[in-house]
Amino acid sequence: MSATGETFQPRERSVQCASPAGLHRMAYTEWGDPANQNVLVCVHGLTRSGRDFDELAQALSRDYRVVCPDVVGRGRSGRLADPRFYSVPQYAADMVTLIARLNVERVDWFGTSMGGLIGMTLAGMPDTPIARMLVNDVGPRLQAEAIQRIGEYLGRPVQFASEQQAIDYLWQISQSFGPHTPEQWRALSLPLLREQDGQWTLRYDPRIAEPFRAITPEQAEFGETMLWRAIEAFDGPLLVVRGAQSDLLSRETAAEIASRARHASVVEVPGVGHAPTFVDPAQIQIARTFFIGR
Structure with missing residues (x-):
């Protein structure tokens, strides 16, 4: 809604990005006044899509x-020719391309899980475009049991006989998101599904599991070190939101982020694990207070 009371409908757009293996298209959904120079970029989790943020947006x-971009390989975006590049450095490069398309110098950032890792990576770079950042249930150090849990379903070739069966499956693997009404869960699920030859499948490239499973302990340790450096380098306000029952972001890691970052605070969401979806009004208010101040 604009200052004059006009309601803006979401706009579906895309931008062309590049990887070492060629070009790909990244789709995004845009809300609000297209002339507004105050931009909030919202980036989703590993197998999700930008439509997760409809209520918040x-x-x-x-x-x-x-x-709200669909990270490459997800949602309406294209897929990479070489799955080895399904990684945070590629996603961060795509976001730089997106920000250039938006024609703004600075953005605020909301990143859930993988989207938070992308945000932290960008935020720690010299001349970062990120001014203010909320990271949702993620940090430099990730709990091994959660990585194992995600790896059990990531990239599995699943098919469903009906839309509702697919929605039920997504709920089965996502109950840590916390309580949702059937209507809320349906709205969160439909953008993740596509119908093909009478069957319902998930709308992400299953090959994203290949680099996820190929990460060595040494690579994971290096990645954690680089993210801590990024957290320490970022000079803007930082809010860490943690699901109180999260198995990915421990309370100790969240507290360590607050102690090592320059301007950080932590909020816990009760009754939720990994990760809060920010469709609940109380969760939306957390973001509103941080980004807008009211």
């Missing part, structure tokens, strides 16, 4: 132009 679109 609507709530903040009076103050922000809210941009």
